[in-house]
Amino acid sequence: MNLEQIKYRTCPNDDEDGILLVDLDEDMPATDEDGDLQYYCPGCHSTFSSDEDDD
DSSP, X not given: OOXXXXXXXXXXXXXXXXXXXXXXXXXSBOBOTTSOEEEEETTTTEEEEEOGGGO
16 A cells, blocks of 8 residues: 555545545554545544545
8 A cells, every 4th residue: 555645646526635544553644444544634634444446
């Protein structure tokens, strides 16, 4: 998994950059119940999921 390619994702709410959520105690990024990566948007203060099909 290349972190540089998945570090940011466009937020569907405001088109700002969402930042990949990571737990510092874990080896893998946070995922939702479907296994999709979780992102936080500092612009609208929301979390959202993204999968590989969203590119």
